[in-house]
Amino acid sequence: MSGRESSSQKSLRRYPGFRAVALMCLFLLYVPILVVAIYSFNDIRSITTWGGFSLKWYAKAFSNPQIQSATWNSLVIAVSAATIATCVATAAAMGMTRGRRFRGQGGVFAVISIPLMIPEIVTAVASLAFFLAIGFTLGLHTILIAHTVFCIPFAYLPIAARMQGIEKAFDEAAKDLYAGRWRAFRYVLLPMMTPAIISGYMLAFIISLDDFIITSLVAGPGSTTLPLAIYGLVRVGFSPEINAISTLLLLVSMIFVSASYLVSRIGRSN
Amino acid sequence: MDDNGGAFIVPVDVRIDRRGGKMSEQTSLRAPRLWNWHRIALFLPAMGLIGFFLIIPIGVIAIYSFLVPGVYGGVVWEFTTNAYRQFLFEQDLFTDEWAFNGAYLNIYGRSIGQAAVATIACLLVGFPTAYFIATRPPENRTIWLFLVTIPYWVNLLIRTLAVLFLLRDQGPINSFLMDWGVIEKPIRLAYTNFAIGFGLVYSYLPFMVLPIYASLERFDFSLMEAGYDLYAGRWTILRKVVLPVVAPGVVAGSLLVFIPSLGSFIAPDILGGGRNLMIGNLIALQFQGSRNWPFGSAAAMILLTLVLLALFFFARRQQGGLASSHG
Amino acid sequence: MSEGENEIAVHIGDVVKVYGSGDSAHTALHGINLDIRHNEFFTLLGPSGCGKTTLLRMIAGFESVTEGEISLYGQNLATSPPNRRPVNTVFQQYALFPHMTVAKNVAFGLKMKGHGEAETRARVDEMLRLVQLDRFAERRPSQLSGGQQQRVALARALAPSPKLLLLDEPLSALDLKLRQAMRLELKQIQRDAGITFIFVTHDQEEALTMSDRIAVMSEGALQQVGDSRDIYEAPVNRFVADFIGETNLPEVVIERYEGDHAVCRLGDGSELHCSVSEGAAAAGERGHLSIRPERLSFTAAGEEGSIRCVIDRTIYVGTDTQYAVHLGDGSELVVRVQNEAGEELPWSAGDEVGLRLATGAARLLSD
Numbered sequence: 026m027s028g029r030e031s032s033s034q035k036s037l038r039r040y041p042g043f044r045a046v047a048l049m050c051l052f053l054l055y056v057p058i059l060v061v062a063i064y065s066f067n068d069i070r071s072i073t074t075w076g077g078f079s080l081k082w083y084a085k086a087f088s089n090p091q092i093q094s095a096t097w098n099s100l101v102i103a104v105s106a107a108t109i110a111t112c113v114a115t116a117a118a119m120g121m122t123r124g125r126r127f128r129g130q131g132g133v134f135a136v137i138s139i140p141l142m143i144p145e146i147v148t149a150v151a152s153l154a155f156f157l158a159i160g161f162t163l164g165l166h167t168i169l170i171a172h173t174v175f176c177i178p179f180a181y182l183p184i185a186a187r188m189q190g191i192e193k194a195f196d197e198a199a200k201d202l203y204a205g206r207w208r209a210f211r212y213v214l215l216p217m218m219t220p221a222i223i224s225g226y227m228l229a230f231i232i233s234l235d236d237f238i239i240t241s242l243v244a245g246p247g248s249t250t251l252p253l254a255i256y257g258l259v260r261v262g263f264s265p266e267i268n269a270i271s272t273l274l275l276l277v278s279m280i281f282v283s284a285s286y287l288v289s290r291i292g293r294s295n
Numbered sequence: 296m297d298d299n300g301g302a303f304i305v306p307v308d309v310r311i312d313r314r315g316g317k318m319s320e321q322t323s324l325r326a327p328r329l330w331n332w333h334r335i336a337l338f339l340p341a342m343g344l345i346g347f348f349l350i351i352p353i354g355v356i357a358i359y360s361f362l363v364p365g366v367y368g369g370v371v372w373e374f375t376t377n378a379y380r381q382f383l384f385e386q387d388l389f390t391d392e393w394a395f396n397g398a399y400l401n402i403y404g405r406s407i408g409q410a411a412v413a414t415i416a417c418l419l420v421g422f423p424t425a426y427f428i429a430t431r432p433p434e435n436r437t438i439w440l441f442l443v444t445i446p447y448w449v450n451l452l453i454r455t456l457a458v459l460f461l462l463r464d465q466g467p468i469n470s471f472l473m474d475w476g477v478i479e480k481p482i483r484l485a486y487t488n489f490a491i492g493f494g495l496v497y498s499y500l501p502f503m504v505l506p507i508y509a510s511l512e513r514f515d516f517s518l519m520e521a522g523y524d525l526y527a528g529r530w531t532i533l534r535k536v537v538l539p540v541v542a543p544g545v546v547a548g549s550l551l552v553f554i555p556s557l558g559s560f561i562a563p564d565i566l567g568g569g570r571n572l573m574i575g576n577l578i579a580l581q582f583q584g585s586r587n588w589p590f591g592s593a594a595a596m597i598l599l600t601l602v603l604l605a606l607f608f609f610a611r612r613q614q615g616g617l618a619s620s621h622g
Numbered sequence: 623m624s625e626g627e628n629e630i631a632v633h634i635g636d637v638v639k640v641y642g643s644g645d646s647a648h649t650a651l652h653g654i655n656l657d658i659r660h661n662e663f664f665t666l667l668g669p670s671g672c673g674k675t676t677l678l679r680m681i682a683g684f685e686s687v688t689e690g691e692i693s694l695y696g697q698n699l700a701t702s703p704p705n706r707r708p709v710n711t712v713f714q715q716y717a718l719f720p721h722m723t724v725a726k727n728v729a730f731g732l733k734m735k736g737h738g739e740a741e742t743r744a745r746v747d748e749m750l751r752l753v754q755l756d757r758f759a760e761r762r763p764s765q766l767s768g769g770q771q772q773r774v775a776l777a778r779a780l781a782p783s784p785k786l787l788l789l790d791e792p793l794s795a796l797d798l799k800l801r802q803a804m805r806l807e808l809k810q811i812q813r814d815a816g817i818t819f820i821f822v823t824h825d826q827e828e829a830l831t832m833s834d835r836i837a838v839m840s841e842g843a844l845q846q847v848g849d850s851r852d853i854y855e856a857p858v859n860r861f862v863a864d865f866i867g868e869t870n871l872p873e874v875v876i877e878r879y880e881g882d883h884a885v886c887r888l889g890d891g892s893e894l895h896c897s898v899s900e901g902a903a904a905a906g907e908r909g910h911l912s913i914r915p916e917r918l919s920f921t922a923a924g925e926e927g928s929i930r931c932v933i934d935r936t937i938y939v940g941t942d943t944q945y946a947v948h949l950g951d952g953s954e955l956v957v958r959v960q961n962e963a964g965e966e967l968p969w970s971a972g973d974e975v976g977l978r979l980a981t982g983a984a985r986l987l988s989d
């Protein structure tokens with residue numbers, strides 16, 4: 026695929042209609058969320074007519090005490106779950122990628138990726154049944170535990186991918202220069218890993234912030250998160266307020282993913 | 296599914312090479328046993344958390360699926376296979392006789408159908424898209440991939456609500472069509488199987504595009520020229536040259552769409568208006584409303600089995616593919 | 623403690639390395655014995671896969687020693703981990719820490735050893751001046767050229783004043799011109815720093831130009847240890863003769879020994895006096911000679927003491943001309959004759975000429 030190929034050679038690879046389908050695909054992916062975002066600024070309640078630009082639904086959402094507390098809960102859980110999951114995933118990635126391959130490595134990898142492979146609804150009901158079986162009362166802590174477990178592979182994959190790319194020689198060079206095991210990690214491996222760890226953290230954060238299914242089952246009364254609150258509002262009836270919160274959440278996700286992506290690119294170009 | 300599955304959860308081009316990136320030249324086929332406690336200690340927390348809070352819980356519902364339901368939820372510790380039998384038969388309250396009842400089977404059938412349709416739709420849109428991206432100049436590919444990936448990270452609930460918003464009787468589509476006089480009164484789009492299917496496609500389309508793209512990226516496009524050279528037509532080449540090469544990507548993408556679709560909860564819940572249940576809703580319902588934990592557990596175990604079977608066949612296929620490509 | 627000229631810096635005694643175990647066990651080193659002297663530029667030379675890196679990594683402490691002993695100035699290293707050995711390494715791909723500046727890279731070892739801030743800074747400056755990179759102290763490794771990175775790696779390894787510096791093919795990532803320049807520079811730095819170097823390479827020219835002594839290795843065993851001249855002029859066996867430089871290896875019959883010389887008969891019946899390497903076969907048996915092409919010259923056919931041969935091909939290679947010749951029995955040899963300015967080639971294909979050996983040109987090898 027060098028730039029020197031003639032255009033006729035390239036056009037042989039093109040198929041009529043594929044471009045149209047690709048554009049339609051993007052259109053399909055973005056139109057619904059864009060429509061929601063646009064209508065969140067609509068001054069009137071109607072969704073058919075445009076009543077002018079306004080931020081009043083945002084104001085309304087912000088002043089809703091239920092949404093305030095749900096936002097707070099969501100943030101606390103997302104920060105805690107992402108932090109624990111990232112630490113655990115970083116350690117696991119170290120154990121998996123540093124040093125020789127060992128028998129059973131595939132098994133360990135399979136266990137770490139189980140949360141990704143099992144349908145979320147199964148994870149959700151299994152967690153619920155288990156928490157009640159061991160006598161936990163449902164609440165923020167059960168959400169936190171379930172989120173942490175669910176987030177581990179999301180943090181693990183980018184971190185392990187990056188760690189695999191770091192040659193053993195860096196570690197050896199550090200040890201060769203009189204750094205012990207811990208200081209070699211602290212001063213060489215960890216700084217080299219930082220972008221990937223940040224990236225993994227942000228992904229875990231979003232996964233936790235956005236989770237609905239697991240949360241809806243393991244949440245106790247009074248431990249409402251933002252997605253649960255939105256769902257509750259939808260049950261009551263569609264209000265532009267929902268559009269406003271959705272747009273905000275959407276923005277947070279996009280910012281985080283873009284940032285995570287950029288950070289990991291910086292990490293690799295370094 | 297790890298290799299390609301990795302692709303969608305990491306932003307765009309951080310793809311996981313499970314074979315460990317560069318394999319050191321000395322790696323022997325049989326890796327040595329691990330006796331290094333430092334390393335075990337490193338991945339033990341992750342294994343422990345997942346093991347204790349996910350694997351054991353699944354064991355718990357596996358056991359629950361063979362117990363008798365408690366009156367107010369929970370279980371009574373008495374062995375029975377009734378939860379599984381309930382799928383096909385209904386027990387008469389008075390005579391205790393079992394009679395065939397296809398209602399639940401129907402839900403499973405519809406879920407599988409719904410997921411299959413969504414998968415095919417994703418394939419029809421996803422393949423050309425992936426192909427289109429793979430034939431862009433390298434600098435442009437990243438941005439395309441990024442655009443395709445981004446929506447995945449947007450809250451699934453919100454995305455589904457957005458679809459509902461779009462499809463509602465008073466939604467932009469209907470009002471647009473009515474304004475232009477195409478239709479007299481709103482056509483029913485929301486709360487239909489179509490809406491659920493649309494929601495599923497919308498939710499999981501990136502899962503189809505990325506693995507297909509990943510296999511196309513490695514595709515040697517000069518093979519196509521060789522095909523033309525041998526007088527094959529454009530579409531013959533697509534079928535005979537391109538498709539076989541990207542088949543693993545297509546299979547991976549199909550699984551990545553099919554599996555979450557099969558167990559989906561949000562799309563049928565919101566877009567089906569509570570009337571077009573799928574497996575996910577059936578399971579959730581047993582733990583929320585109707586409170587039949589053993590039945591819910593059995594439903595979950597059946598779903599899990601279906602998913603694991605799909606994964607197993609996929610893994611077998613991948614291995615077979617590898618073996619034949621070596622042969 | 624005086625570290626005199628002949629003091630042993632590194633002692634390697636009967637070192638064996640076995641990778642893996644059971645079915646997959648692979649013996650990479652079969653009993654290596656080696657003494658490396660203080661302040662020596664010592665080179666491990668051998669084809670790729672012969673175990674050079676393995677030996678180096680064992681000295682650095684990155685690989686365990688299966689059997690045998692490695693000691694540094696009399697101190698057994700067996701129990702010290704790499705971070706406790708006063709040994710530093712210049713890695714093949716340099717392994718410069720990408721997130722640190724050049725100065726920080728060089729300072730790393732000093733910091734880890736617990737040197738103070740001021741002392742560290744002074745030493746870093748000194749090292750960067752030594753490798754002529756003082757202007758680049760604040761750059762990142764990725765902003766340097768290959769040759770500069772190589773020098774940073776050298777400065778980083780030298781900064782903590784190790785007793786021994788290990789270099790694993792440090793020049794192999796550089797292009798030819800730079801590689802040649804770095805050879806001289808590296809040698810100079812070694813002299814200035816007064817540190818024992820163990821240098822690994824598969825490039826014989828590199829080894830010959832830089833080393834005080836060379837150990838030639840093959841398939842996990844030492845073949846010969848000696849200075850450049852020994853290795854080139856007096857190879858002990860066929861492997862060494864063949865691996866170092868270019869040579870003819872005709873098969874001969876050993877007629878008799880005369881003092882420290884042997885008389886051998888070539889395939890065409892002519893007899894040659896040759897020096898003998900240790901372990902050569904007994905009189906009456908067959909053996910191989912090593913005759914360097916540049917030690918052969920032509921005279922008129924039939925001249926006293928020359929061997930009759932016919933020229934098959936001539937190849938002009940700039941500084942000299944290569945002649946492929948065959949003897950009476952058909953056995954082939956290569957002859958190299960230096961070109962004189964402006965002269966026509968005096969001999970051409972098809973000529974029958976006499977072949978003359980310089981004194982000491984033929985050496986009887988052990989197998």
Ligand SMILES: Nc1ncnc2c1ncn2[C@@H]1O[C@H](COP(=O)(O)OP(=O)(O)O)[C@@H](O)[C@H]1O
Nearest residue numbers: 321641648650669670671672673674675676677
């Ligand atoms: N970690 C290892 N595991 C198994 N075999 C190895 C390992 N490292 C090196 N070897 C083997 O040991 C031999 C010597 O390797 P090495 O020391 O790297 O050679 P050199 O540096 O001379 O090229 C080779 O056959 C190589 O395959």
Ligand SMILES: [Mg+2]
Nearest residue numbers: 671674675676
């Ligand atoms: Mg080597």
